[in-house]
Amino acid sequence: MNSKPFSLLAAVASALLAMNYVAAQVPPPVPAQASSGTAAEAKSINDWLMRMHEASKKQAYIGTYVVSSGGTISSAKIWHVCEGNQQMERVETLTGAPRSIFRHNDRVVTFMPDHKVVRSEKRESLGLFPELLQSTDSRIADFYKVKREGADRVAGVEADIVVLVPRDTMRFGYRVWTEQKSGMVVKLQTLDTDGKVLEQAAFSELQLDAPVKIDKLLQMMGKVDGYRVEKPVLVKTSASAEGWVLKAPVAGFTPMSCYKRPAAPSASQGGDEPLQWIFSDGLASVSLFLEPFDRQRHDKESSMSMGATQTMTRQLGAYWLTAMGEVPMATLKLFANGLERKK
Structure with missing residues (x-):
């Protein structure tokens, strides 16, 4: 995703x-x-x-x-x-x-x-x-x-x-x-x-x-x-419709789009599909990936740098966040700290 x-x-x-x-x-x-x-x-x-x-x-x-x-x-x-x-x-x-x-x-x-x-x-x-x-x-x-x-x-x-x-x-x-x-x-x-x-x-x-x-x-x-x-399918949505808000905007970064990947047909609960929320300042971009927390896969919070791309992971209650972007790690942390679940 x-x-x-x-x-x-x-x-x-x-x-x-x-x-x-x-x-x-x-x-x-x-x-x-x-x-x-x-x-x-x-x-x-x-x-x-x-x-x-x-x-x-x-x-x-x-x-x-x-x-x-x-x-x-x-x-x-x-x-x-x-x-x-x-x-x-x-x-x-x-x-x-x-x-x-x-x-x-x-x-x-x-x-x-x-x-x-x-x-x-x-x-x-x-x-x-x-x-x-x-x-x-x-x-x-x-x-x-x-x-x-x-x-x-x-x-x-x-x-x-x-x-x-x-x-x-x-x-x-x-x-x-x-x-x-x-x-x-x-x-x-x-x-x-x-x-x-x-x-x-x-x-x-x-x-x-x-x-x-x-x-x-x-x-x-x-x-x-x-x-x-x-043929992977991405469904266009909005963060607010999926129950997420960014409490404080990160200077210069505007929400560009938001997608979710449909879960298996047997999964009937809305909002459990992996979500991608994309921001940009016109040059750099940041993606916030949100999915239900899985203890077997999400056992360790981490941060990683590879060239210009920074990545950090964090548990947010019942959800797991992966933040990725061509920005300093401190900027990713502002996004992560500002995320809040509304429903």
């Missing part, structure tokens, strides 16, 4: 799949009276995000992407194409267990040849790389400021470097390399509160304007003979 899989390999594949898929809406400019970011700063950030949005819609490419996180290096090859309003990607992992992942608009199909399983699902939001433009009312300039750091070459292309510096200690920063002509993201570093690199992802080779065809990728996506097809 993860928005970001616990498996690093799966997380790498998910990041690669989503890295240039940008939501159709862009945050509106921050009003001049905003408490932190000025209107000029807000416009600068939004103009930059819009440029990447346009690049993600128009750019066709083939490339090899390498992710370094938590002392582990993973890589994958990606094919990306856009035709009109159609988005299509194919990702082949090059390290770890073999995976072939296809995304056509909001449909994602994952081939796991070791197990002869295909997972087919619809995703309302895949997230971004970094997770940009998640919230249509996000005041990004209130919580981040932009600093330009010159230019560099990445995978043979000229790129501009921009740093998104957090205005508080509640979130991490980002150093982003964008290809000068198109604005496409070609390298990203996630920075801790001291500015040190927590995680890095970059193209090691890149062919822009590559001859990638949607029809051919769709044919490959549909070849499921010999595989068992699984």
